[in-house]
Amino acid sequence: MRTLDVFIKGIGVFLPETVSVEQAVEEGRYPAEDVELHELAGAAVAGDTPAPEMALWAAQEAFKRCGHRPDDVDLLLYTDSWHQGPDGWQPQYYLQRNLVGGRALAVELRHGCNGMFSALELAAAYLRVPGKRAALVVAADNFGTPLIDRWRFGPGYIAGDAASAVVLTTEPGFAQLLSVCTGTVPEAEEVHRSGEPLFPPGPTVGRALDFSGRAADYNHRAMLEGAGTGIWMSVHRKLFDVVDRTLAESGLDFDDVTRAAFMNYSREIVEQRGMVALGLPMSKSTWEFGRTVGHLGASDQIVSLDHLLATGELRAGHHMLLVGVGPGITVSSAIIKIRSAPPWTG
């Protein structure tokens, strides 16, 4: 979706202290052989800070940095990929109560680690309606709970905790959202649930998350059924197509990409399945930063964007490509153009 009429006015991030993989190895929580294999350095760990609290802090920072009034938003989209609080209660209510008030339509969206992209796309569509001017999009997750082991989150990634927030407006801001696109390889839907029944739902019987086990089960079945690795070729092709479409909608080419943020996965995955697949050099990736904080649910790309803005690596005229691959298998992509230095970086 072309989103040329939508601007980013503010960004906020809450990133807790990190724990190194060395420490995790010493404590027997991370396999020593994975250190060299994946080249990951650590994970941000929030302790017992609730995810909605982190979301609140990130959102507060986003508003404070850009001077936008929190109660002057028409839409709040709260996206997450893990459990947030008591069941039957929803985390966006916490932000309504403590920050944005009751005026905005406030909904929780779940689209795995692609949630931020989908929220940006829905928000951009929402802001096209005359009279609607601002939206807050927030992502937050704290993976330090039962039923998940952050150090064994999945093959080639460990889970970090974080929150990120974006204030979108129709009035010009320091950055412009040029395009957001999504594509799916629906025949790969079972990759992220293989080997488990649909009913009763896993959380209700205390079954912990095991992405590695599910992927292994899927691959095993695919081999038996003779499907082999065809599905991964489809994902590979879909990734290229979706990014290509995003660039075309933005009026850009692959060469125009200044930096590209993927999920914070192992070097091999980011390089081979991400950068190489798109014909981009690894030096344009955000892997060096991402490897230090872990895979932050739906926050990876915005936290990386915030990092590049803070370190001055992104400047006026630069184009940032955000890419995510998650369950579905869903591929999401967005292009952000930096128009000027963000007001908070001086």
Add this chain to the structure above:
Amino acid sequence: MQVRDVFINGIGSYVPPTQAVHTAVDQGLLTADVVAELGFTSVAVAGDVPAPEMALRAARDALKDGGVSPGELALLLYVDVWQQGPIAWQPQLYLQHHLVGDEALAIEVKHGCVGMLSALELAARFLRTEDGDKAALVVASDNFGTPLMNRWTSGAGFTVLGDGASAAVLTKKPGLLQLLSFRTAAYSDMEERLRANEPLFPPGITLQHTVDFVESKETFNAKTSASDLGSISINHVQRIIECAKHALAEAGIEARDVRRVVTDNMPKTEAENYLGLMGFSLDQSAWDFGRGIGHCGANDQLLSLHHLLTTGQLSPGDHVMLCGLSPGVIYKSAVVKVLGTGAAEVSKA
């Protein structure tokens, strides 16, 4: 939000076989007194049919009813209030796999029991940015027959829970119903009311906590002063009234122009009070239908609307209000106008 150019062109429903409420009394799960007070006669029980499977069946019927092919869909919003499948997996992916394919943006939306109405609102906005021939599919589904949830007592004092799925296809081509307005309000002073008995962290389900709204409500009431509870109650009522009033105004009609009202399947007295505040009677609602299936999460309004359409209780020109409440507290009202009665097919297991 005022709408005029988006339409519901097809509706699908999946209501599993019902179980009489007296069977729960026989099993000692509810007392006869409570049953008499609630007014429910039976609830829909899906057994071990997964919620995403029910959603798929309702979605297929909605597409068929609306004459829309999966390839025409630009958006799929999947609404639920309870756990759907394997942890950290999402139910909309199942519909992409088995029905919708890879063109549409497909997202899970959670907004409590008003989730379907909020999803319709988001989808209506989204469609306005798409080409004229594109459509959106909105689906809701829940199966409460799982561990950690008790359909008979988790919401006792509120309601009893039924299972089911419903789906609507939205188009920009005129069809079955015209969307006229959506209104949302929130009352954050009551934000803790349905979570007061649990800490925010770790999330209850990761500790295998059973949902207990009754305990939560009692905890909230115990720690809130009587005078605060009094003013909360007044503000709550005002928001119910105003939310409905604004939705009617944006639809360009008045309460007396509303033919029928579909809302959450609440206990009889509660439904009468809620409807009365907005100027409606129980007879105008679909309560007689709702009392036979229970409170089906975010499905109630669409299932009731489908029921009214397929049983000849609505005619072209009629206005229907869709409204409800959700923890948060969230208030939602929407107005639609009947353009045709369609060939909405009843899908009953």
